[in-house]
Amino acid sequence: MxxxxxxxxxxxxxxxxxxxxxxxxxxxxxxxxxxxxxxxxxxxxxxxxxxxxxxxxxxxxxxxxxxxxxxxxxxxxxxxxxxxxxxxxxxxxCPIVRKAQQVASQLASEGYFVVVYGDPGHAEVKGLLDRAGPKSKAGLSVSSIFRGRLPKRLAILSQTTRLSHEVQAFVGELLTSLEKFQDIRIAVTLCSHVARRAREAASLASSTDLVVVVGDPQSSNSNRLVEWCNQFGYARLVSSANMIDGEWQELRVAQTVGVTSGTSSPNWLIDEVIDAIERLD
Missing domain, CATH: 3.40.50.11270 (Rossmann fold)
Incomplete structure (x- = not known):
């Protein structure tokens, strides 16, 4: 079928x-x-x-x-x-990244300690930290950023490809120590294109047997989409049509398959993956 x-x-x-x-x-x-x-x-x-x-x-x-x-x-x-x-x-x-860089510079110039929610090893995050100056730090958890005394004036922004629920959870953890701060600023630097894909991916995961996310293993937003879809159903990252085969048990028995992609996946690659899925018996 x-x-x-x-x-x-x-x-x-x-x-x-x-x-x-x-x-x-x-x-x-x-x-x-x-x-x-x-x-x-x-x-x-x-x-x-x-x-x-x-x-x-x-x-x-x-x-x-x-x-x-x-x-x-x-x-x-x-x-x-x-x-x-x-x-x-x-x-x-990317213009969205450039805007985030400008925000980081502005917050630093206003005297805030700038926290970037994101992967410290990612190229974008390194650029944001550079704009924020010496009074800045990046990480994916509060414990990885603060190990002692908290700054009085704190500003928070994020890697543009993170998802809103991740940032909200991070900010929520920080705010459990709200009384220790004098001033907190939160700058929304999330990419709207990634946010829309995440919402649609969640819908696909809820209405299909399986979601295939076409993307590169080194792509931050592609990996986030897989993790997010797995909150609602089952998803896997696919980097080429060669990964679509009859040995993939979950795909072989699936009747409905959702397909989404990371923001750096070309259309021709997505088409190849879809063709491979449709050829499976």
Whole structure:
């Protein structure tokens, strides 16, 4: 019996990723382009760019042409280094990330200790901490950020691809010590595109036997979607159509399958995954 596939309304690249990829590809038509780190967190997309001659570098020492700053942004000092070396560059930082950077800078200038809810190792979070200055810290739990005395004036923002319920839980934990603060500011820096996908993914998980999230294992928002869907049903991350096979027991017996994607998954990859699902007996 053929499986019924229910696709999310919003699939494929988000506007920020689409802008980064299109801008970089357009520039590469006329000059060598080097991306400082992976342009987006999807190996398939990075491989496509490399096939066009767009190389990934991890140091400006290796730049031999136009440098593309990734959609996740970079610390401010990178811009100074580019200018000092006389390197031309294109800035594909997502506008939502750039706004969060500006918020972090503003809060720091107002004297707040800035807390970024997010993965300290993520490129975006590193850029936010750089803008927030020395009086800042990032983490995914209150205990990982504060181990002693709490600051009197505290500002909280988040990695843009986190989900609202995660941020709410984090803030709620902090507010159990509300009497220890004099002033608290909460800045909403969440991506609306990720939020919409999360809401629709939850609906899919509640109305299908299984949800397939098409995304890269290194993609923060793709992993968040899987975790969120598993609160309502069953979901798994799929990075290519090769992962769709008859040995996947839950998929083999499922009659209805929901499909959503991370914000850095190209439409052609999603179509390949859907075709593979529909071909299963």
């Amino acid at each position: 053929a499986k019924l596939v229910k696709k999310a309304a919003e699939l494929g690249f988000c506007p920020g990723v689409a802008r980064a990829v299109e801008t970089t590809m357009r520039a590469a038509r006329s000059t060598p382009v080097f991306t400082l780190g992976r342009l987006v967190h999807n190996d398939v997309v990075v491989s496509e760019l490399e096939a066009m001659g767009i190389a990934v570098i991890h140091s400006l020492d290796d730049a031999r042409g136009l440098v593309a700053i990734s959609a996740h942004g970079v610390p401010a000092q990178v811009y100074h280094q580019l200018q000092h070396r006389g390197l031309k560059f294109i800035d594909t930082t």
